Amino acid sequence: MRYLFFVCAWLMAMHTSQAQYTPDENFDKGWRFHKGKAEGADAADFDDQTWRTLDLPHDWAIEGPFDSKYDARTGGLPVFGTGWYRKHFTMPASAEGKVVRVEFEGAMYNAHVWVNGQLVGNRPYGYIGFEFDISEYLNYDGSDNVIAVRLTPEDFSSRWYPGAGIYRSVWLKVDEPVYVDLYGTFISTPTATAAKGVVQHETTIRNTSDAAQTLTVKHEYFSPDGEQVGSNQDEITVEAGGSGWSGTYTNILNPQRWDVYQPNLYKAVTTISSGETVLDTYHSTFGIRSISYDAEGFYVNDKQVKFNGVCLHHDNGALGAAVYKRADERKLEIMVNMGVNAIRTSHNPPSREFLELCDEMGLLVLDESFDVWKIAKVENGYNKYFEEWWQQDVKDMVLRDRNHPSVIMWSLGNEIKEQWQQDLGWKMAKELHAFCKSVDPSRPTTIGFNSYPTAYDRNMAQQVDIAGANYKAVKYSELKKNYPELPLYGSETASCYSTRGVYHFPIEDYKEHESLQTTSYDFVAPPWGFAPDIEFHFLKENPTVMGEFVWTGFDYLGETSPYGGLDNMDTLGHWNDDWPARSSYFGIVDLAGFPKDRFYLYQSQWTTEPMIHLLPHWNLDDERVGGIRAKGGVKIGDIVPVYCYTNCEEAELFVNGKSMGRKVKGQDPSTILVDILRYEPKTFETPYRLSWEVPYEPGSIKVVGYKNGQPIQEKEIKTAGKPAQIKLSVDRRTIDADGRDLAYVTVQIVDKQGNFCPLADNLVKFEVSGAGRIAGVDNGNPTSLESFQGSQREAFNGLALVILNSTEEAGTIRLVAKSKKLKGAEVEITTTRESLQ
Numbered sequence: 001m002r003y004l005f006f007v008c009a010w011l012m013a014m015h016t017s018q019a020q021y022t023p024d025e026n027f028d029k030g031w032r033f034h035k036g037k038a039e040g041a042d043a044a045d046f047d048d049q050t051w052r053t054l055d056l057p058h059d060w061a062i063e064g065p066f067d068s069k070y071d072a073r074t075g076g077l078p079v080f081g082t083g084w085y086r087k088h089f090t091m092p093a094s095a096e097g098k099v100v101r102v103e104f105e106g107a108m109y110n111a112h113v114w115v116n117g118q119l120v121g122n123r124p125y126g127y128i129g130f131e132f133d134i135s136e137y138l139n140y141d142g143s144d145n146v147i148a149v150r151l152t153p154e155d156f157s158s159r160w161y162p163g164a165g166i167y168r169s170v171w172l173k174v175d176e177p178v179y180v181d182l183y184g185t186f187i188s189t190p191t192a193t194a195a196k197g198v199v200q201h202e203t204t205i206r207n208t209s210d211a212a213q214t215l216t217v218k219h220e221y222f223s224p225d226g227e228q229v230g231s232n233q234d235e236i237t238v239e240a241g242g243s244g245w246s247g248t249y250t251n252i253l254n255p256q257r258w259d260v261y262q263p264n265l266y267k268a269v270t271t272i273s274s275g276e277t278v279l280d281t282y283h284s285t286f287g288i289r290s291i292s293y294d295a296e297g298f299y300v301n302d303k304q305v306k307f308n309g310v311c312l313h314h315d316n317g318a319l320g321a322a323v324y325k326r327a328d329e330r331k332l333e334i335m336v337n338m339g340v341n342a343i344r345t346s347h348n349p350p351s352r353e354f355l356e357l358c359d360e361m362g363l364l365v366l367d368e369s370f371d372v373w374k375i376a377k378v379e380n381g382y383n384k385y386f387e388e389w390w391q392q393d394v395k396d397m398v399l400r401d402r403n404h405p406s407v408i409m410w411s412l413g414n415e416i417k418e419q420w421q422q423d424l425g426w427k428m429a430k431e432l433h434a435f436c437k438s439v440d441p442s443r444p445t446t447i448g449f450n451s452y453p454t455a456y457d458r459n460m461a462q463q464v465d466i467a468g469a470n471y472k473a474v475k476y477s478e479l480k481k482n483y484p485e486l487p488l489y490g491s492e493t494a495s496c497y498s499t500r501g502v503y504h505f506p507i508e509d510y511k512e513h514e515s516l517q518t519t520s521y522d523f524v525a526p527p528w529g530f531a532p533d534i535e536f537h538f539l540k541e542n543p544t545v546m547g548e549f550v551w552t553g554f555d556y557l558g559e560t561s562p563y564g565g566l567d568n569m570d571t572l573g574h575w576n577d578d579w580p581a582r583s584s585y586f587g588i589v590d591l592a593g594f595p596k597d598r599f600y601l602y603q604s605q606w607t608t609e610p611m612i613h614l615l616p617h618w619n620l621d622d623e624r625v626g627g628i629r630a631k632g633g634v635k636i637g638d639i640v641p642v643y644c645y646t647n648c649e650e651a652e653l654f655v656n657g658k659s660m661g662r663k664v665k666g667q668d669p670s671t672i673l674v675d676i677l678r679y680e681p682k683t684f685e686t687p688y689r690l691s692w693e694v695p696y697e698p699g700s701i702k703v704v705g706y707k708n709g710q711p712i713q714e715k716e717i718k719t720a721g722k723p724a725q726i727k728l729s730v731d732r733r734t735i736d737a738d739g740r741d742l743a744y745v746t747v748q749i750v751d752k753q754g755n756f757c758p759l760a761d762n763l764v765k766f767e768v769s770g771a772g773r774i775a776g777v778d779n780g781n782p783t784s785l786e787s788f789q790g791s792q793r794e795a796f797n798g799l800a801l802v803i804l805n806s807t808e809e810a811g812t813i814r815l816v817a818k819s820k821k822l823k824g825a826e827v828e829i830t831t832t833r834e835s836l837q
Contacts, residue, residue: 062320163321258287339606
């Protein structure tokens, strides 16, 4: 029988604090942590009683502080240094003779692991999991065991915020000497029609005993409804100290196929037996679906799918890199609401929980391995380890993730520097492709290429199954003409900048600004990028291009372009020229999860449910307009561009009740500025936005959307008065009392009439009582140096965020929000253990 053992801590003050394992739980609780060097901390008898006690996952860097001595490119946070984690536990005599393994799902960065003072192994790459067999190092007589982990992430090791620490879960697993290996099942569906699904099931079994074992491998299959729909079994012999392979197939008639937004998931239970004795039980989740591709497009279950995709980094804002499943779930829910159907995990393998969510939500995933091969992008990047570790890291990524129906492509790299090498690039790409296909032949490979025509002329793009083009919208037609046989998609697109709620005037003043913010008129981009409309246009002109992955769905910590590093993108060293800019401006959604205007531009293209959006806000005569706390407000009577994003057929704008005219989408284009490298002209007539030039007059603006001449949607924005009160709203009123679930509370500043105050920056203080705690606070401001770990936050353009974390006790979390001169507010969230039974 497979056991996942959790070793809980007594949490005593005594150095000998220990705990007995409990089945079916993980190994996350009761670790001790020390930031800094600690000579001798690998030894079993090292005195760690003064160390901090905490639960995993844990990201030490997000605790801060922000400081200009840290690289803004990685968030201005302490992502480097030495960190130690130690765990005390006991093992019973009954576990002796079994196989005991410890699995780390992710440890950032350069992990070394000791058990009772013995080094059992190391793993440099922080984005991939690993495990060690620790059976021979343990005590089974009730005495203390200690696992010690040292992490030594280096400065200048990443182009974005990587986090630091054991930021994903840890598992202790105890098995009989015969067991299913790590990532030991491979379930594929070579036939997946509406009439029949053929489930091919391959299993790798380890035998650590000193005798050959004749085994029965039995699989049982359960539908999404829980009904058993098939079973089979295989007989194999596994030699002593070796591995064995079992292969079976099962026909499932009229399957419920997994598809985009149709997340039908099957369960498989694998039982390994010797005679009447059950040695191991292993659970797998899979989907029955087909994928295929050609130069004309990408297909899921034989239906062509266009990628309405986004690139996402792995951090979750105020929570840093530490994995909370609910944080990723909220992120993906926001993306789905925008119309996203595909995610690129830039530029590394994601967490297990992230892929589980994509499976459960019916999202497609481009699973990416590396940002670098041999040639460096930063001083201490993965290139230092690539030669020794790339095969192991690719293998483990593919083995871990290949049962996820959401995963449709393996990306072997992003903007790899070898693109510009005459022979090195294509030969390395060929080697990586062949190796990846040897582990999983069922999915295509890809690479995100940002060179054109070099990567194509030098035969590198031809070495993968599907070529990814980064920022080459204006070249799609030429690419398809010159390489008609090559399947192609936009692997990274747009790179538009904006700050939520910021509008600079005059509108041409669109580049870097003294406020270190960027206008939200949605056309500002770096030299290699462009407004979303440009990608929409060239995808429409080139329908055989498979779709796009926008850079990026969410803002992320680090990579502060256009500030700090715009002019030195490839320069090693700090990006601190424009401190305190410390996070990105690329996101469609800000770091706190609040949509920017661009969200609605994509929603207008990617969804069919009637929607309408209006910008800018209508407090434009405030002196802070033109930049946060920077003078330059609009005067009454000044002409202001007003934009509408909608999927309605027509829209009509009203200013203080007076119609400014009705416009037809697609027939009344808007002119936007563009600044695309090697692209002329520098303006673009976009059919994807409606706009009016109107004289500014405080009061209200309202837009009404029409279909077949009838109004179906409207949006009104009123000029707000002085901030008067706090308004709280929560994403979920009931959460699990499991110590990991989260409730996201949005803080709005409104006037006496309840109108949103779009420039409010009041300091809001929070008090929490009951069955929860504050996990983080944020406001989406990319220049704020306030701690994410605090109990207060300034509103940024009227909004702030509180993230509440449940305890393991059922009850109520009560949050009170207060601010000087404002009427306070409170909200209650119920925590329950009902779903955990």
